[in-house]
Amino acid sequence: MRGTVLYAPRDIRVEERTKPTIQAPTDAIIRISAACVCGSDLWPYRGIEPIEGPTPMGHEYVGVVEEIGSDVRNIKVGDFVVGSFMASDNTCPICQAGYQSRCVHVEYVGAGGAQAEYLRVPLADGTLVATPGRPDEDLIPSLLAASDVLGTGWFGAVAAEAGSGKTVAVVGDGAVGLLAVLAARQLGAERIIAMRAKVKELTGGLGAHSVIEAAGPQESMMQAIRSTRPGGHVGYVGWAHGVELPGQELFYAEVHVLGGPAPVRRFLPELLGLIWNREIDPGRVFDLELPLDQAAEGYRAMDERRAIKSLLRP
Amino acid sequence: MRGTVLYAPRDIRVEERTKPTIQAPTDAIIRISAACVCGSDLWPYRGIEPIEGPTPMGHEYVGVVEEIGSDVRNIKVGDFVVGSFMASDNTCPICQAGYQSRCVHVEYVGAGGAQAEYLRVPLADGTLVATPGRPDEDLIPSLLAASDVLGTGWFGAVAAEAGSGKTVAVVGDGAVGLLAVLAARQLGAERIIAMRAKVKELTGGLGAHSVIEAAGPQESMMQAIRSTRPGGHVGYVGWAHGVELPGQELFYAEVHVLGGPAPVRRFLPELLGLIWNREIDPGRVFDLELPLDQAAEGYRAMDERRAIKSLLRP
Numbered sequence: 001m002r003g004t005v006l007y008a009p010r011d012i013r014v015e016e017r018t019k020p021t022i023q024a025p026t027d028a029i030i031r032i033s034a035a036c037v038c039g040s041d042l043w044p045y046r047g048i049e050p051i052e053g054p055t056p057m058g059h060e061y062v063g064v065v066e067e068i069g070s071d072v073r074n075i076k077v078g079d080f081v082v083g084s085f086m087a088s089d090n091t092c093p094i095c096q097a098g099y100q101s102r103c104v105h106v107e108y109v110g111a112g113g114a115q116a117e118y119l120r121v122p123l124a125d126g127t128l129v130a131t132p133g134r135p136d137e138d139l140i141p142s143l144l145a146a147s148d149v150l151g152t153g154w155f156g157a158v159a160a161e162a163g164s165g166k167t168v169a170v171v172g173d174g175a176v177g178l179l180a181v182l183a184a185r186q187l188g189a190e191r192i193i194a195m196r197a198k199v200k201e202l203t204g205g206l207g208a209h210s211v212i213e214a215a216g217p218q219e220s221m222m223q224a225i226r227s228t229r230p231g232g233h234v235g236y237v238g239w240a241h242g243v244e245l246p247g248q249e250l251f252y253a254e255v256h257v258l259g260g261p262a263p264v265r266r267f268l269p270e271l272l273g274l275i276w277n278r279e280i281d282p283g284r285v286f287d288l289e290l291p292l293d294q295a296a297e298g299y300r301a302m303d304e305r306r307a308i309k310s311l312l313r314p
Numbered sequence: 315m316r317g318t319v320l321y322a323p324r325d326i327r328v329e330e331r332t333k334p335t336i337q338a339p340t341d342a343i344i345r346i347s348a349a350c351v352c353g354s355d356l357w358p359y360r361g362i363e364p365i366e367g368p369t370p371m372g373h374e375y376v377g378v379v380e381e382i383g384s385d386v387r388n389i390k391v392g393d394f395v396v397g398s399f400m401a402s403d404n405t406c407p408i409c410q411a412g413y414q415s416r417c418v419h420v421e422y423v424g425a426g427g428a429q430a431e432y433l434r435v436p437l438a439d440g441t442l443v444a445t446p447g448r449p450d451e452d453l454i455p456s457l458l459a460a461s462d463v464l465g466t467g468w469f470g471a472v473a474a475e476a477g478s479g480k481t482v483a484v485v486g487d488g489a490v491g492l493l494a495v496l497a498a499r500q501l502g503a504e505r506i507i508a509m510r511a512k513v514k515e516l517t518g519g520l521g522a523h524s525v526i527e528a529a530g531p532q533e534s535m536m537q538a539i540r541s542t543r544p545g546g547h548v549g550y551v552g553w554a555h556g557v558e559l560p561g562q563e564l565f566y567a568e569v570h571v572l573g574g575p576a577p578v579r580r581f582l583p584e585l586l587g588l589i590w591n592r593e594i595d596p597g598r599v600f601d602l603e604l605p606l607d608q609a610a611e612g613y614r615a616m617d618e619r620r621a622i623k624s625l626l627r628p
């Protein structure tokens with residue numbers, strides 16, 4: 001099969017790879033309908049996150065189930081499915097509490113590389129959610145978004161307790177930030193402030209109730225904390241890189257802080273319903289669509305900020 | 315009047331000071347029935363927190379209202395009152411959300427020094443809570459505890475979302491930690507683990523639902539974060555001193571974090587009710603009681619760990 005492999009910084013190739021096979025009875029193999037490039041893929045692409053040898057890339061995917069292991073019960077061959085980038089059993093106490101990205105049996109689905117024709121998904125029953133039927137072609141970008149970028153923006157909004165009557169600020173105007181705005185609106189936020197504005201001024205000196213940090217660097221995290229009112233909530237889903245939080249400032253800020261890898265699986269049933277019923281259209285976040293063989297251009301365009309997010313079709 | 319003043323590290327004196335007077339129409343003057351020494355008083359006492367000249371000490375107090383300003387409506391002369399160490403108007407949006415320690419008009423009550431015969435309390439209507447009548451003598455230590463150390467342990471337990479069915483761990487075995495245990499029990503926690511135990515082992519590898527950090531140093535904070543299960547809650551009320559939280563570890567820990575100066579005023583009505591009805595007895599935390607004139611021995615005993623917490627009677 002064809003699949004995307006990173007060899008070295010900015011050396012990304014689409015090449016012939018071994019088609020994945022069932023390795024555990026809880027696995028499924030899916031034929032990828034669409035995959036995409038994540039902001040976090042740019043870390044190794046730019047050489048900021050080192051890689052150990054050639055690395056299959058991609059962890060966001062939708063597709064059709066081609067084969068299942070002998071213990072898979074809920075997912076059937078032929079199902080159109082969306083899954084999280086983290087495999088989860090969806091039954092352990094951590095999953096049951098809604099933190100599937102930290103499942104006691106968690107595995108990184110992207111290890112096999114989703115920017116490819118086929119992908120092995122571990123713990124298929126707990127990880128994948130089937131759509132009610134085969135989706136219309138125009139729904140595929142939105143369903144793909146649910147696999148990570150929408151789920152991550154959504155988690156940011158939920159962690160920040162965005163909701164009715166709340167003023168919500170979003171730090172970061174990348175794909176996650178844009179979908180965090182969508183999420184905050186969907187969750188009923190009264191007012192949403194994009195972070196270029198001076199949040200304290202716009203909130204009578206108090207700060208926002210909810211601030212979603214969707215960028216990652218130190219300055220963004222501190223801006224988020226400083227823009228939140230005492231007792232308010234910061235949801236941070238930017239990949240904290242080299243961040244150190246000063247304990248005393250956090251203490252006196254007196255804000256709730258919750259972040260981490262988004263437990264996308266928690267939100268999938270609800271998000272797929274909203275997309276299926278065309279109540280939200282997160283697929284608009286993809287502003288570049290390419291055949292898989294042109295993955296390198298997809299990375300380059302995001303690296304050079306010519307694209308917000310690239311969708312790849314095998 | 316007599317009052318406690320810190321002149322230099324370990325040089326604490328009880329001396330004649332000017333009796334406080336009404337300075338704003340929202341002030342009250344109270345005659346102190348009992349005050350005490352806080353763990354945080356030991357920071358300047360030990361010279362770790364510098365002072366600028368002679369500093370009146372103490373911020374925990376109960377007493378009788380002697381005089382009120384012309385705008386005070388809810389508090390009457392003769393009332394027996396308990397107040398937080400932070401004055402709050404109790405009406406601003408931050409107070410209404412339960413974060414009175416970050417009131418937009420917040421003032422530090424301890425500025426005047428509560429280890430004294432009299433104390434000026436700003437924003438008396440929003441800061442002080444009167445008991446239903448003059449308390450029995452044996453209730454005074456518990457009512458005094460509500461002014462800070464109990465309210466702080468309670469906030470830690472609330473911030474950590476200690477509650478029914480939860481496993482709660484407490485880091486720190488000082489007065490705040492002990493009262494956090496009392497709070498967690500009162501809030502219905504199923505199991506409470508004192509932090510000398512290995513929390514992960516005792517919770518099937520998952521970590522506690524709720525962890526209360528009641529100490530302050532870096533190691534305690536990291537121990538608290540590492541002992542909390544993904545999706546669980548850390549409530550930290552130890553005074554974070556020199557703490558730096560590594561962003562990436564916090565990200566992958568995926569725990570809720572909330573701390574800060576306890577909004578004691580939020581809890582006072584409930585706590586006074588529990589004490590008045592003799593449902594809780596937090597006064598047991600005082601293991602040394604001295605006349606005010608022996609305040610120096612109260613500090614020394616805590617500094618040398620001969621006492622957990624010293625109560626002072628003017």
